[in-house]
Amino acid sequence: MGQKIIRFSDLTGTHVENDDDLVRIVVRGHPDLADGPVEIEALGSELAAVEQLALDLVTIELHYPDTDEPETVVMEAEAFNRLASATPMSEVLRGAKRVAAALPGQQTPAGAKERVNYASPEHAGRPHKGRTTDAEKQVVRQRLDEINERLAAEGVRTIDLGNAEHVARYGLEALAQERGATLA
Numbered sequence: 001m002g003q004k005i006i007r008f009s010d011l012t013g014t015h016v017e018n019d020d021d022l023v024r025i026v027v028r029g030h031p032d033l034a035d036g037p038v039e040i041e042a043l044g045s046e047l048a049a050v051e052q053l054a055l056d057l058v059t060i061e062l063h064y065p066d067t068d069e070p071e072t073v074v075m076e077a078e079a080f081n082r083l084a085s086a087t088p089m090s091e092v093l094r095g096a097k098r099v100a101a102a103l104p105g106q107q108t109p110a111g112a113k114e115r116v117n118y119a120s121p122e123h124a125g126r127p128h129k130g131r132t133t134d135a136e137k138q139v140v141r142q143r144l145d146e147i148n149e150r151l152a153a154e155g156v157r158t159i160d161l162g163n164a165e166h167v168a169r170y171g172l173e174a175l176a177q178e179r180g181a182t183l184a
Contacts, residue, residue: 010040140170
């Protein structure tokens with residue numbers, strides 16, 4: 001017995017006759033995207049207008065002296081250029097001090113703040129508002145000691161296996177029991 005796979009565009013639901021017509025789209029940032037990049041597929045013909053709709057955007061980080069994390073802002077290049085009133089922005093940028101290049105894919109969608117991926121080892125366990133995802137819980141369970149070392153080095157509260165709230169938030173019941181922690 002054989003199998004036949006029927007594929008459809010994720011954007012329009014259109015039947016895909018030929019797999020060579022499919023374009024893989026990685027969505028790295030979107031206001032409705034909470035747990036990191038996702039992948040969808042669409043027909044190349046459905047994406048013909050994408051290049052014409054693209055905006056000239058600038059991604060900037062605002063490093064305020066009273067905050068630990070920078071705020072990432074994405075704005076239209078024209079609006080950013082207007083911020084320079086004494087000298088054209090092109091000259092300001094030419095004379096600016098260089099910083100380390102960002103990693104590929106660190107852009108955010110227009111009008112949105114960059115979301116921190118708390119399911120990554122670099123951010124897991126850090127206090128934050130909102131829901132703790134299963135992915136973050138898993139990273140914390142697998143790397144608790146490493147995460148606590150990072151948090152302590154950052155001057156942030158560590159995850160305490162004796163703290164009932166921490167244990168519940170990250171699903172650490174089995175680990176707390178294994179290590180003989182007494183919940184408070």
